[in-house]
Amino acid sequence: MIEKNGSAHAESNTLTTRQGHPVSNNQNSRTVGSRGPTTMENYHLMEKLSHFDRERIPERVVHARGAGAHGVFEAYGKVGDEAISKYTRAKLFQEAGKETPVFVRFSTVGHGTHSPETLRDPRGFAVKFYTEDGNWDLVGNNLKVFFIRDAIKFPDFIHSQKPDPVHNRQSGERIFDFISNTPEAMHMVTFLFSPWGIPANYRQMQGSGVNTYKWVNDKGEGVLIKYHWEPLQEIRNLIQAEAEAIQAKNFNHATQDLYEAIERGDFPQWELCVQIMSDGEHPELDFDPLDDTKLWPEEQFPFLKVGKMTLNRNPENYFAEVEQAAFGTGVLVDGLDFSDDKMLQGRTFSYSDTQRYRVGPNYLQLPINAPRMQAATNQRDGQMTYRVDTAQGQNNHVNYEPSNLSALKEAPRDLPDHSPRVEGNLVRQTIDRTNDFGQAGERYRTFETWERDELISNIVANLSGAQQVIQDKMVELFFKCDQDYGQRVQDGLAQAKMNRENVSKAQAEEGAVKQAQDRSREAQPY
Structure with a gap:
């Protein structure tokens, strides 16, 4: 039987791709071994993420409501009591007192552009560092864990949080329907439905990179890293009744609070802390360290301070600076690297892909997104091109590399790459140590x-x-x-x-x- 739109009625409720291919595993990306890196030929993952990135025009599909500010990051030049060069060669961290300009965008995650800032929802905490080696984006949330551990589940998860596609109202039934079949979400649920689910404002909330990253030193050696922003203002959250009382009078309270604090010179500050773990599976732990639904125990992996961020200037134009600001988890500088975290690898594709769709292929030419050092590429044209990213003396007739003419050349490589060994079968499997309930119960008891x-x-x-x-x-x-x-x-x-x-x-x-x-x-x- 053919419907009016020409599509055939499905003869069963089997999940398929948009090509009609039956999906036998919608829970796990294809990786090298159960915890190894994600492969680009994982068509189902890429199809889900690329379609998901294009579901809303023009607001962000997530993190639509936001506020932002400019500031500066000051490095401490060490990590704890050790020289930071032992762990990373990233230049912005090396010298005590070294300052790097930053732009920060705070946001609510699941709701639309004009939604109240009092709703129960994770908060985005995205920082763009304009370093001498180009931009570094540290894209995270206020809560230190997440609902899922594999990016292939992300579109489904967000769909459950968004309004019903029929009556366009958000539903607790839809949210818990997904969660009831996703035990790994229990740690995040325990955080979200507690007072931690509604920060009082943006100035008094924590931030976290959530994903596991790597630092790489001059020898090419890598360690696993977790990033955490700790506010120097007191941390404050709202109970439901307080949030409802604020919402009755002001649904822009967090944006207003941030703007007015900076205007009166009460500049908010956060210290950037890291947790460091040797690169490996760590069988002594009852969870996988690459699992975004878990916290690393602070008594084993303490928070080590590496710098301080101060926000000291409000945007001059909201749309140009806050709305068009574009962040991506793949935007790293030398000395920073990826781990095999499945959420990180999926986000690295999705974030930049959605910016190309939402803002345009030349979003990096916008002042808020452009690096503070010269960009020189062979990329040309596309919508909204208004300049050519070239170096002084470059032959504009040559937009390719290699070339014998006066063209761009590869940068010299003085330091070794980080080259972890990867070996294993390509599989679609959940990680071995899920432990979905241990930390959720511990969180409840604390x-x-x-x-x-x-x-x-x-x-x-x-x-x-x-x-x-x-x-x-x-x-x-x-x-x-x-x-x-x-x-x-x-x-x-x-x-x-x-x-x-x-x-x-x-x-x-x-x-x-x-x-x-x-x-x-x-x-x-x-």
């Missing part, structure tokens, strides 16, 4: 009493409207995190159900009384 109360209240409020099968699966997952956690959610859902039934009963009784009164009035003689 919350103060009022934080646990708020967490349970928020979960029950959002989950109680979902179908019973979703509620049951979620309660099972909460019990696996912590017995008290599961019991309190279960009891809360039971109480919410009883309350709804009582309200329905009261409404039915009130309706019956009204009907009796109406019949009585109709029976009265005139």
